[in-house]
Amino acid sequence: MGNSDSKLHFRKAVIQLTTKTQPVEASDDVFWDQFWTDVDLTAQDIFALVPAAEIRAVREESPSNLATLCFKAVERLVLNADSGCVCERDRQTVLSCTRLLTRILPYIFEDPDWRGFFWSTVPKVGKSVDEGDDESSRPLAESLLTAVSDLLFCPDFTVESHCRTTADGAPDIQSIDSCEFIWEAGVGFAQTPPLNHTYDSNRAELLKLLLTCFSEEMYQSPSDTHALNPWVSFFCSRENRHALPLFTSLLNVVCAYDPVGYGIPYNHLMFSDQRGALAELALQTLIVSLEQEPVDGTNTNASLNPNTDTGSADYNKNTTTEGCKASRGENLFVNYLSRIHREEDFHLILRGISRLLNNPLMQTYLPHSCKKIQFDQELLVLFWKLCDLNKKFLFYVLKSSDVLDILVPILFYLNDARANQSRVGLVHIGVFILLLLSGERNFGVRLNKPYCVRVPMDISVFAGTHADLLIVVFHKIITSGHQRLQPLYDCLLTVIVNVSPYLKSLSMVAANKLLHLLEVFSNTCFLFFSPANHHLVFFLLEVFNNVIQYQFDGNFNLVYGIIRKRNLFHQLANLPTDVSSIQKALQRRSRSNSTHNAVFMETSNPYSATCSEKPYKTTPVQTGTLNASLKAMPRIDKLTEASQVSEDGSTLLLQNTDSPLSQSDRSSETPVRDAEATSGEDDKNSLSEDCDVKSQKRASCSSDWTPAPDWVLSWKSKLPLQTIMRLLQVLVPQVEKICIDRGLTDESEILKFLQHGTLVGLLPIPHPILIRKYQANEGTALWFRTYMWGIIYLRNVDPPVWYDTDVKLFEIQRI
Numbered sequence: 185m186g187n188s189d190s191k192l193h194f195r196k197a198v199i200q201l202t203t204k205t206q207p208v209e210a211s212d213d214v215f216w217d218q219f220w221t222d223v224d225l226t227a228q229d230i231f232a233l234v235p236a237a238e239i240r241a242v243r244e245e246s247p248s249n250l251a252t253l254c255f256k257a258v259e260r261l262v263l264n265a266d267s268g269c270v271c272e273r274d275r276q277t278v279l280s281c282t283r284l285l286t287r288i289l290p291y292i293f294e295d296p297d298w299r300g301f302f303w304s305t306v307p308k309v310g311k312s313v314d315e316g317d318d319e320s321s322r323p324l325a326e327s328l329l330t331a332v333s334d335l336l337f338c339p340d341f342t343v344e345s346h347c348r349t350t351a352d353g354a355p356d357i358q359s360i361d362s363c364e365f366i367w368e369a370g371v372g373f374a375q376t377p378p379l380n381h382t383y384d385s386n387r388a389e390l391l392k393l394l395l396t397c398f399s400e401e402m403y404q405s406p407s408d409t410h411a412l413n414p415w416v417s418f419f420c421s422r423e424n425r426h427a428l429p430l431f432t433s434l435l436n437v438v439c440a441y442d443p444v445g446y447g448i449p450y451n452h453l454m455f456s457d458q459r460g461a462l463a464e465l466a467l468q469t470l471i472v473s474l475e476q477e478p479v480d481g482t483n484t485n486a487s488l489n490p491n492t493d494t495g496s497a498d499y500n501k502n503t504t505t506e507g508c509k510a511s512r513g514e515n516l517f518v519n520y521l522s523r524i525h526r527e528e529d530f531h532l533i534l535r536g537i538s539r540l541l542n543n544p545l546m547q548t549y550l551p552h553s554c555k556k557i558q559f560d561q562e563l564l565v566l567f568w569k570l571c572d573l574n575k576k577f578l579f580y581v582l583k584s585s586d587v588l589d590i591l592v593p594i595l596f597y598l599n600d601a602r603a604n605q606s607r608v609g610l611v612h613i614g615v616f617i618l619l620l621l622s623g624e625r626n627f628g629v630r631l632n633k634p635y636c637v638r639v640p641m642d643i644s645v646f647a648g649t650h651a652d653l654l655i656v657v658f659h660k661i662i663t664s665g666h667q668r669l670q671p672l673y674d675c676l677l678t679v680i681v682n683v684s685p686y687l688k689s690l691s692m693v694a695a696n697k698l699l700h701l702l703e704v705f706s707n708t709c710f711l712f713f714s715p716a717n718h719h720l721v722f723f724l725l726e727v728f729n730n731v732i733q734y735q736f737d738g739n740f741n742l743v744y745g746i747i748r749k750r751n752l753f754h755q756l757a758n759l760p761t762d763v764s765s766i767q768k769a770l771q772r773r774s775r776s777n778s779t780h781n782a783v784f785m786e787t788s789n790p791y792s793a794t795c796s797e798k799p800y801k802t803t804p805v806q807t808g809t810l811n812a813s814l815k816a817m818p819r820i821d822k823l824t825e826a827s828q829v830s831e832d833g834s835t836l837l838l839q840n841t842d843s844p845l846s847q848s849d850r851s852s853e854t855p856v857r858d859a860e861a862t863s864g865e866d867d868k869n870s871l872s873e874d875c876d877v878k879s880q881k882r883a884s885c886s887s888d889w890t891p892a893p894d895w896v897l898s899w900k901s902k903l904p905l906q907t908i909m910r911l912l913q914v915l916v917p918q919v920e921k922i923c924i925d926r927g928l929t930d931e932s933e934i935l936k937f938l939q940h941g942t943l944v945g946l947l948p949i950p951h952p953i954l955i956r957k958y959q960a961n962e963g964t965a966l967w968f969r970t971y972m973w974g975i976i977y978l979r980n981v982d983p984p985v986w987y988d989t990d991v992k993l994f995e996i997q998r999i
Contacts, residue, residue, distance in 0.1 A: 190224045195233050202238045207248040216256045220280035222273070227283045227389070231983040234284070239291040243298070251301065254288065257281040258328045265334040266358075269341045278335060279386065282393045285328075286985060289396045293403040294990040302328070303414060329397065329419050332390050333426040336433075337362040342386050344377055362429040370436030370536075371529045372428075384458040391465040392985065394419070395976065398472050402973050402991045406815060406966055413475070420473050420517045427516040431473075434466040435521075438566070439536025443543055443557050464559045468976050471565045473517045474573070475969060522574050530580040537567055538586070541593040545639050560597060561975050564613045565968070571620055572960070582626035585633050588650055592639055594618065595657045599641050602665035606811045609971045611661070615675050616958070618654075619823065622679045623957035628686030648691030655680060655690070659697035663704070674820040677701075677723035678956050684730040685829075685953045689738035695745040698727060703749070706756055708769035712891040718899050721756070726954075729907045732943075733950040740938035743911070744931070747919060750912050757905055761896040770891075812974025813994040818963035824956035835955060906948055914946050970994050 197218035201208075208215055225233070242250045260281050269275045292298045302325035339345035343365040366373040367387070397415045420427060441463035524530070540563055544556045567590065571578040581587045594614045601607035621627045631651035643656050658676045661669060680698075690698075704710065705720040728746065731739050746753070760766070817823070827835040918941075919934055928934060974994050977986050 187224060190222070191229060191233060193218065194223055194225060194230075198234055198238065201246075201249055201253065202242055204246060204249060207246070208252060210252050210256060216253070219253065219284055220257065220260055220277045222276075223280040224276060225280065225283070227286070227392075227983050230280075230283045231287055234287050236291065236988055239288060243291060243295060247298075250288070250292075254285065254292070254301075255324060257285050258324055258331065261285075261331040261335070262327055265331040265338065269335070269338050275341050275386070278341070279389055282332075282389050286389075286393045286396045287983075290399065290403075290986050290989045293400045299400070299403075325397070325415060326418055326423070329394075329415065329424070332394055332397075333419070333424050333430065336387060336390055336430065337365045337426060339365075342383050342390070343367070344380070344383075362426045366429050366436065367433040368436035368440045370432070370440055370532050371524060372432045373436065379459065381458040384462045388458070388462045388465050391462070391469050392980070394469055395465065395472065395980070396985055398469075399973070399976070399986060401969070402977065402986065402993045403989075405992045406970060406994075416473055416475065417515070420515045422514075422516065424516075428520060431470075431517050431520045434470040434473075435533070437466045438463050438470065438540075439533050441536070442539065444546075460557070464557075464562070464979070467559055467562045467566060468979070470517075471562060471569060471972055472976070473515075474521060474566075474569045475972070518573060521570065524574060525576050527580065530577055533570065533577070534581060534586055534590075537563055537570075538589040538593075541567075541590065545593055545596055559979065560593075561610050561613065562972075562979075564594070564597075564610075564617060565972055565975075568613065568617055568620070568968075571617070578620075578624070579626075582621065582624050582630065585630055587621065587627060587630050588633060591618075591621075591631075591650060591654070592637070595653060596639050596641060599643060599657050599660055602661045602669065605666050605668060606809050608666065608668050609812075609814050609974065611665075611669055612672065612814070612817060612967070613971065615672050615679070616964070618679050619675055619682075620958045622682035623824075623827075623955055625686065625829070625955075628683035631683055631686070632688045644693050644697075646691050646693035648694060649687075649689065651683065651687045652691045652694040654683075655694040655697050659701060662701065671817060673720060674723065675823065677720060677727075678820055678824065681723050681726050681730070682955050684727040685734045687731060687739070688735055690731070690742050692741045692745070695739075695742040698724065698742070699745045699749045699752070703752055706752060708760070708765070709773040711759075712766055712769045712896075713773055715889060715891075715895070722899075722903070725904050725908070729904055729951065730953065732907055732911055733947065734953070736943055740935055740941075743915070743938050744935055746908065747912065747916055750916065753905060753908050753912065756903060757909065759896065759900050761893045761900065763893060766891050766893070766896070809998070810978055811997045812978055813970070813997065814974065815963075815967050815970050817967050818961060820956075822961055822963060823958060825959045827955045827957055829953035829955060835957075838954075904951075907951075910947055911943065914943060915941070 197215075200215070200218075210216075239250075258281075260277060264274050264278050267274065269278060292301060303323045305321045305323060336342050337360060339360070346364065363373075365377075367377065369376040398413060398419075400415060401413050418424065424430070437459075441459060443457070443460060524533075540557055541560060544560060546556075571581065581590070594617060598611055598614045601610045628651075631654065632649050635648060635650045635653045641657070643653075643660055646652050646656060658680065662673055662676065702721065702724045705717065705724065711717055711721070728742070731742055736743070826838045828838055829835055915938070919937070922928060922937060923934070926933070970993055977991065977994075977996070981987065
């Protein structure tokens with residue numbers, strides 16, 4: 185009954201607010217206190233009792249009342265933060281104000297006329313404007329963020345009390361060193377605070393309000409010049425005295441979270457997991473806070489003192505001093521993340537992320553007995569930011585086989601999501617991470633470790649290494665993935681090219697997959713359909729050349745496959761360039777009913793039966809599933825920069841690559857780029873629309889563009905076939921001879937011969953190893969920003985914080 189009465193009184197207050205035609209004075213505390221004093225309602229209750237239509241009505245018809253409501257709610261948070269929430273009534277008031285602001289803020293952000301409201305100057309709580317002090321007034325947003333930050337370290341509300349009180353018994357909030365109240369042991373903090381579900385729940389409420397504050401970015405068009413998010417800038421600046429403990433608390437909570445716990449079956453069904461909800465919100469808050477780049481990102485790691493201890497008191501003092509010297513534009517979260525350098529901290533972070541990423545892969549005898557996390561996409565974003573912002577962490581990940589604990593779950597997610605149109609973004613982020621990792625030599629070396637732990641995936645059975653797993657999964661994505669993944673083909677092959685010089689022994693299955701891709705991409709129906717399709721052939725030929733020149737001894741399976749499929753290379757060398765042959769290829773393509781995977785289906789793969797490959801079929805998506813849009817990603821030449829590997833292992837950046845591929849790029853991409861330049865004009869397009877628009881532009885361009893003999897000749901002459909042709913010239917006669925002389929019909933004897941063969945002195949001079957490393961650019965920054973906020977929008981549905989609001993950064997579709 186008490187809860188029903190509270191709902192009734194709260195609903196009456198809302199009705200009064202929506203029906204009042206005259207402004208209500210801010211001094212009328214009796215009226216405004218109805219919204220938070222003695223209100224015992226959950227967040228779900230407040231969202232139900234404050235309908236979206238009524239918020240918009242007040243915003244349009246009584247804007248002064250809505251403004252006063254926000255001001256009074258922030259004022260109440262500030263007063264309770266300063267007093268320390270000394271009683272249960274104050275704590276409940278804070279929660280009510282927090283939930284009410286979380287409900288209202290999105291509807292303020294969606295109206296451009298209200299965009300600067302929270303950054304307008306208002307009288308500071310507890311002071312008069314007449315005092316003439318510069319500190320007597322400050323933007324409402326700063327007061328709100330400061331109060332929330334204080335409340336996140338409020339004794340007996342969000343952290344355990346250390347019994348530091350004033351003379352009247354109230355906790356002295358301003359004198360509290362919040363570094364002593366970090367929420368979880370880990371980076372920069374060794375003590376493990378006792379687990380308290382109430383504290384976790386209160387922290388989660390405040391973090392959700394923080395995310396709502398940061399989400400003003402959702403209501404700005406991606407075409408707008410991306411300025412620093414003012415909410416994030418202030419929250420992560422030196423003006424927030426809790427910046428360091430907040431950063432470490434968020435990071436440690438995420439990395440320490442273990443959804444399995446003691447492993448008791450079905451424990452997640454018997455007990456509520458407040459720590460899990462907190463970990464998810466902490467993760468989302470952290471990745472949003474890390475979105476801002478440091479003022480000078482190039483020198484962040486270089487200026488790091490290797491003797492600095494991230495977890496020491498001296499480190500805290502040093503960073504505080506440096507923070508005071510830093511400009512307001514510096515993001516301290518990014519600074520702290522880039523300064524982590526201790527191996528024990530790296531180990532803790534990597535182990536935590538790896539444990540969570542591998543959680544959905546766990547297999548148990550009892551079905552659904554183990555809790556499976558749902559924030560895998562946010563984890564991938566965090567891992568990306570860690571590798572991108574802290575190169576020492578990236579090198580730590582790659583220096584041991586621990587990187588494979590990240591690789592396997594990523595490949596699992598890629599394979600699982602390949603045919604699901606609502607998870608296209610997940611495939612993109614996974615491929616981006618692998619592209620970043622593949623730019624480092626150690627990643628290719630680590631792939632040679634045998635793949636023993638079997639993860640449940642519907643892929644070909646093989647016995648080999650993690651490199652084989654990567655190639656098999658990539659082949660599966662290309663041949664049976666959703667059509668909206670076509671822009672990723674060059675990224676997938678770039679990853680394989682980058683690691684190919686270091687792959688010591690490919691299995692027969694992986695070798696056949698690569699040759700099948702060459703068979704598909706060299707088909708004239710595919711090759712002549714688009715001005716850029718021949719690039720995929722260049723990538724695959726580069727893979728074969730790298731393996732032959734640098735890892736010939738152990739790759740007899742691939743050499744055998746090349747010999748068996750030698751007609752493919754002869755056909756490429758003799759590719760028809762006359763008009764009639766080109767027209768016949770286009771006619772065969774036009775007769776196909778499907779534009780996607782038509783060539784894959786038409787091309788016979790002799791290994792498909794033995795590999796248990798199934799025809800492409802889109803995984804059904806539950807009707808009504810919401811999907812957030814994304815921007816189209818940049819082309820591979822914009823994503824990467826070429827580096828040449830020297831004999832000592834160092835890399836040299838090539839400013840203007842003179843490789844045949846780059847030359848063919850310049851000679852054939854012009855018509856496509858002109859068509860694609862307009863694909864970013866309509867910023868409200870969804871992911872499907874973005875990709876569809878892009879593909880339509882390409883299709884339109886392709887329909888208007890006809891492959892000419894001169895165009896084919898321009899890149900055919902640059903095909904890197906010399907090494908492969910020399911290999912075939914030497915080995916094919918030898919293999920044919922031993923087959924005739926010994927009457928061999930078993931391929932195992934041929935493989936044994938190739939295994940002990942050599943081409944020393946017979947091949948052309950080895951070409952330099954060319955690595956295409958990921959490079960940051962505006963296109964990927966926009967993609968990540970859109971993707972990250974789309975995830976957060978879709979994950980926060982209970983209560984639905986942003987649902988049915990007019991977001992502009994992306995578009996929400998119902999599949």
